[in-house]
Every structure is written in C-alpha cells, then in structure tokens.
Amino acid sequence: MVADGAEPRASLINSAEVRFELGKPVRAFSSRKRQRHFPGLWWSSTTGGHVGYESWLERDHLMLLDFDPAVVGIASQPFWLFWDEEGRRRSHAPDYFARLVDGCAVVVDCRPVERIxxxxxxxxxxxxxxxxxxxxxxxxxGVPDPVLSTNVRWLAGYRHPRYRVPGVVAALREVFVDTAPLIAGAEEAGDPIVVLPVLFHLLWCGDLTAGLGTVLHDATPVTLLERGDGGRTDADATHR
Structure with missing residues (x-):
C-alpha cells in the first residue's frame, strides 16, 4: 500500500523493483477480546519507526530482523500475492518484507511447523x-532458538541511540580491543551502572560482539568487532 492509501496492482515481474520496505501494511491488524494472539507495534532501530506484528512469534522474528546488520528496511504485511489454484482465486499477504544492504530482498512468513x-x-x-x-x-x-531470542530481547532494550554515549563508547572500544569478560570489562571502562547500558547498546549495534548461543552472563567473553567484519558503521549505529 502506498502512502495515500491506494493499492496499485502489477504483474509479479513488474513488482520486483518496488520498494515494499517503504510501504504501509496492506491489511489491518485485528484486535478483539479473548483473541489467542497478541498484536502490537515494535519500534525498529533499523527504520526509526514502528513495525506491526500479529503474534509474539512474529514479534520475535521482527526483533531478529531488526538486530540483523544486513537488514536496512523492514515492512509488515507488505503486499498481496494473488494466484489461481484449482480454478479458485487465492491471495496471501506475507508477514514481512526486508531489504538487505546489498539491495536484495527477503520475504518472511512466520508459522510453527505443527500449525501449518x-x-x-x-x-x-x-x-x-x-x-x-x-x-x-x-x-x-517457526519458533526461533530460545536462547538467542532471550539474549537479543535483552539487548533490544538498549537499541535506542540515546544509549550511545560517546565518551563511554570510546572507553569500551579500548577495553574490548582484546577479548574480556563482560562485567570485568565494564568495570574497567567505568561505573558499571553507567557503562552497562552503553555496552549492551554496542552489542545490539554490532560494535561489540559476544557469543549469543549461550545466555549472556557476567563472564561472557566480549570483543571489539573490527570494521569489515560485518559490524555496523557509526552512522548505522546512530540511525539504529
């Protein structure tokens, strides 16, 4: 859907270059009493605005798209696909459309295997x-890895650029040039109460990196991610 609310239609091939990541959802998110799913809005550090979701499963995958440094644009319910099936007209709107930094696109549908x-x-x-x-x-x-989701959900609490305090960022970069335990490194950089929110923000942005396959803890090894290794630039991190 375009900004003025119109829903233009085009052939599949002619739709390949459409910037769906800039569009609005093609259908509304329903909300009613006693419904079994939980719709809502996620503030995306990638887009700087809100992106909708219709369930906690969709929210978790939206969060992971937002966390992915390769993703530069995200839209929910981006378009309708129409096709004929056994003589009947069918349609489907995927859950997400994501634009990647290299210009490629990813379309995402979220559904647990047992519910398909x-x-x-x-x-x-x-x-x-x-x-x-x-x-x-x-x-x-389907359902994402629960440990990864838990870690990224924690870091997402610090995704807003207000946590990017220049002096603390510089101190953390210096401390984690060599891999160090999370809390020990934070203490070396300054008062942990001040430093930890910035550290978690840098982990979200990709300036710092840590293994997220196990639950983050005091001794989790953290290291500076050098540019060229897939981390985000300072401009990216400020936007996000």
Whole structure:
C-alpha cells in the first residue's frame, strides 16, 4: 500500500523493483477480546519507526530482523500475492518484507511447523515460487532458538541511540580491543551502572560482539568487532 492509501496492482515481474520496505501494511491488524494472539507495534532501530506484528512469534522474528546488520528496511504485511489454484482465486499477504544492504530482498512468513495446515502450506509454496521468480529470498520460519531470542530481547532494550554515549563508547572500544569478560570489562571502562547500558547498546549495534548461543552472563567473553567484519558503521549505529 502506498502512502495515500491506494493499492496499485502489477504483474509479479513488474513488482520486483518496488520498494515494499517503504510501504504501509496492506491489511489491518485485528484486535478483539479473548483473541489467542497478541498484536502490537515494535519500534525498529533499523527504520526509526514502528513495525506491526500479529503474534509474539512474529514479534520475535521482527526483533531478529531488526538486530540483523544486513537488514536496512523492514515492512509488515507488505503486499498481496494473488494466484489461481484449482480454478479458485487465492491471495496471501506475507508477514514481512526486508531489504538487505546489498539491495536484495527477503520475504518472511512466520508459522510453527505443527500449525501449518494444507491450505497454509499451499499459500506458502505459492509465495516461495513467486519469490524465486523475482529473485527474492523466501523464509518460512517457526519458533526461533530460545536462547538467542532471550539474549537479543535483552539487548533490544538498549537499541535506542540515546544509549550511545560517546565518551563511554570510546572507553569500551579500548577495553574490548582484546577479548574480556563482560562485567570485568565494564568495570574497567567505568561505573558499571553507567557503562552497562552503553555496552549492551554496542552489542545490539554490532560494535561489540559476544557469543549469543549461550545466555549472556557476567563472564561472557566480549570483543571489539573490527570494521569489515560485518559490524555496523557509526552512522548505522546512530540511525539504529
């Protein structure tokens, strides 16, 4: 959907270059009493604005897209795909469209494996084939790794650029040139109460790196991520 609320239609091939990451959702997020899913809005450090989700599963994958340094744009419910199936007209709106730093695109649908019914599977298959035709990556994702999600959710609490305090950033860069335990490094950089929020922000931004396959703790090894190793630039981190 474009900014004025119109819903233009185009052939699949002619849609390949559309900047879907800049559009609005093509359908509203429902909210009612006793519903079993929990819709909401996520403030994205990637876009600097809110992106919608319809369930906690979608929220977690939206969070992971926001955390991914390769992602530079995200939109929810970005477009409708229409196709014919056994003589009947069908449609499906994927959960997310993400633009990557290299210009490529990723389309994401979120659904636990055990909840994929035959009709859903057919829609996901149609979306996958459509993405292949236009050169987009397609991901059908289920429940993410719980440890990774827990760690990233914690770091997300410090994703806003207000946590990027220049003096503390400089001190942490110096401390973690050589790998050091998280708390010990924070104490070396200054008062942990002041330093830790900045440290977590730098972990979110990718200036610092730590293994997120295990739960973050006091002794988690942290190190400076040199530019060229996939980290974000200072400009990226400020935007995010």
């Amino acid at each position: 019914k035959p009709r859903d599977a057919a829609a996901f298959d149609a979306m996958r084939r459509a993405c292949e035709l236009v050169g987009w990556d397609y991901r059908l994702v």
